[in-house]
Amino acid sequence: MALILLPILLPLLVGLWFWSRPLLSGTWRRSPAWFTWSAVLLLLGAGVTYLLGSLAGASLDPEEACHRAGQTYDQAYLDANFEKYTRWFPLHNKCHAGYDLVPVWVNPALVVLPVLALLCLAYAVRLVVIPRRTKKKGTS
Numbered sequence: 001m002a003l004i005l006l007p008i009l010l011p012l013l014v015g016l017w018f019w020s021r022p023l024l025s026g027t028w029r030r031s032p033a034w035f036t037w038s039a040v041l042l043l044l045g046a047g048v049t050y051l052l053g054s055l056a057g058a059s060l061d062p063e064e065a066c067h068r069a070g071q072t073y074d075q076a077y078l079d080a081n082f083e084k085y086t087r088w089f090p091l092h093n094k095c096h097a098g099y100d101l102v103p104v105w106v107n108p109a110l111v112v113l114p115v116l117a118l119l120c121l122a123y124a125v126r127l128v129v130i131p132r133r134t135k136k137k138g139t140s
Contacts, residue, residue, distance in 0.1 A: 015041075035124035039117040046113035049106055053091040057101030066095035 019037055022028035028035075057065040063073040074096035078085070084092050089110060093101040 030127065032124040032127040035120045035127065039120035039124070042113050042117035042120065046110060046117070049109045049113065050091070053102050053106035053110070056091075056103060056106070057093045062093075062095075065093075065101060066099075069095065069099070069101060071095040071099045 015037075019034070019041065022031050022034045057069065059065040059068075062078075063075075066073040072095065077096050078094070081094070084094075090107040091102045091110070095101065
């Protein structure tokens with residue numbers, strides 16, 4: 001198991017180290033690269049969140065997954081609401097009308113993380129564009 005996790009965790013830890021260095025030195029506020037990499041990390045987090053949400057309660061037998069969660073399985077409810085389970089967003093994997101196997105935090109995180117990534121990218125563009133404008137105005 002460690003041999004499988006090592007190629008995944010080692011680059012992740014190295015990337016987090018290089019991402020956190022501007023935080024420690026205080027240069028992150030002026031670094032477009034830091035905001036760009038933050039956006040990439042936020043989008044990766046959104047992808048992992050989507051994967052976790054879509055695999056919540058994943059089983060070949062949904063009734064078994066509901067029973068493992070301590071809930072009853074209502075096939076009639078699932079048949080009546082089939083459209084909810086074929087959509088990409090919001091994620092649902094319900095056992096019955098009152099219980100969803102997808103954790104509560106997944107759908108809000110799928111909204112917040114891409115919005116934060118977009119804000120990071122917009123600020124990175126601002127950091128690049130504003131100094132260029134002031135240089136052009138100062139030279140003419």
